[in-house]
């Protein structure tokens with residue numbers, strides 16, 4: 220049995236317009252969308268471009284728009300889509316590089332803006348910084364983010380405001396603010412409380428729906444908003 224793949228194609232400098240190409244792929248048991256794309260690359264069309272690396276839902280490279288939903292191609296079995304045709308498109312709302320590859324440079328630059336590293340409470344860390352189970356629980360969910368950028372692509376605030384930090388960047392900040400071992404919470408809150416930070420989030424929940432790791436970004440951003448208000452009340456002169 221074969222399954223039809225309808226794949227978005229655009230090669231700058233070669234194609235005048237984006238278009239879809241159709242491929243017939245022999246279906247194997249438990250075959251994933253990524254395996255289907257690899258079959259096309261190896262057997263039908265070596266010019267097809269897409270990203271992948273770990274093949275186990277950890278690297279975040281193969282986030283795509285598959286049959287109208289945000290998914291990791293490596294974690295999506297063709298059978299579970301219950302469709303005769305698999306339509307694969309690049310993550311919407313990012314500049315396109317080629318075919319299914321988008322330019323994530325602006326996304327990574329935004330992550331750098333929010334200090335994406337732990338600032339330990341002591342300048343000299345001589346031994347392991349322990350956390351209680353309760354303290355660890357606070358970051359349990361957000362620490363699972365693999366920076367696949369699906370939520371960033373799905374956020375309507377990002378469609379109109381290109382400088383909006385976006386859900387993935389905001390929860391990266393939250394991940395350290397909520398971490399009991401970090402001491403830079405005040406500086407972090409200042410960075411996400413500006414015009415392009417938390418207040419642009421209107422809780423549309425698109426990010427929650429898009430996330431392959433089932434992270435509730437909207438709840439984390441809500442917590443950042445409350446912390447930002449408290450910070451403002453306590454340090455109103457800054």
Ligand code: SF4
Nearest residue numbers: 364365367368370430
């Ligand atoms: Fe991807 Fe979810 Fe992280 Fe957003 S929060 S970048 S959708 S893993």
